[in-house]
Amino acid sequence: MTGGGRSHGNASGESMKRKVGGADDAEQRGAAGSPYLRFYHSRTLRTRTLAVLDALETAEDATSQREALAEVVLELTETGLAYYFVKPVQAAKVGYMAEQSTKLGIAGILRLMGPVTRRVIGGMNAQQLRSVSDHIRHLMQ
Numbered sequence: 001m002t003g004g005g006r007s008h009g010n011a012s013g014e015s016m017k018r019k020v021g022g023a024d025d026a027e028q029r030g031a032a033g034s035p036y037l038r039f040y041h042s043r044t045l046r047t048r049t050l051a052v053l054d055a056l057e058t059a060e061d062a063t064s065q066r067e068a069l070a071e072v073v074l075e076l077t078e079t080g081l082a083y084y085f086v087k088p089v090q091a092a093k094v095g096y097m098a099e100q101s102t103k104l105g106i107a108g109i110l111r112l113m114g115p116v117t118r119r120v121i122g123g124m125n126a127q128q129l130r131s132v133s134d135h136i137r138h139l140m141q
Contacts, residue, residue, distance in 0.1 A: 037084075038139065039079065039080045039083035039084060040083060041076070041079045041080075041083075042079075045075060045076070045079060046140070048072065048075075049072050049076065049136065049140070050140075052065065052068045052069055052071075052072045053069075053072075053133045053136060053137060055068065056068070056069055056129055056130065056133050057130060057133055061126070062126035062129045062130060063124075063125065063126055063129065065129065066121050066122050066124065066129065067118070067122070069121055069129060069132065069133070070117050070118045070121040070122065072136075073117055073121065073132070073136075074110065074113065074114055074117055076136070077110070077113065077117075078106070078110055081106045081109065081110075082106065085102060085106065086099070086102055086103060086106065089102045
């Protein structure tokens with residue numbers, strides 16, 4: 001496989017490539033008229049997310065908020081995975097074992113992502129952290 005993509009067949013049998021990281025930046029930033037998907041999350045998570053973003057954006061040293069931002073990113077990721085994958089599996093009523101397998105798979109993804117997320121965010125400078133904060137705020141609109 002080349003280009004970091006993963007091949008998938010579409011309805012007509014043609015091969016498609018999925019890029020790691022998804023669409024290009026212009027599409028991810030919500031270029032006018034671009035389609036988008038968002039997920040619902042709890043008021044508690046929203047409050048915590050906004051508190052972390054506010055603290056990061058107003059901190060004299062934004063890098064002091066790295067761990068808090070990483071935790072929020074991971075919690076948002078977990079919530080999004082549950083919304084986009086676990087919830088439809090439950091709605092499809094595929095059975096207890098399939099549902100538990102789905103949850104176990106997501107738990108595995110998060111176990112792998114946690115250290116990577118903490119390492120990447122932990123290595124960011126203040127400007128980079130604020131960029132992540134801006135992106136999260138954009139997604140929350």
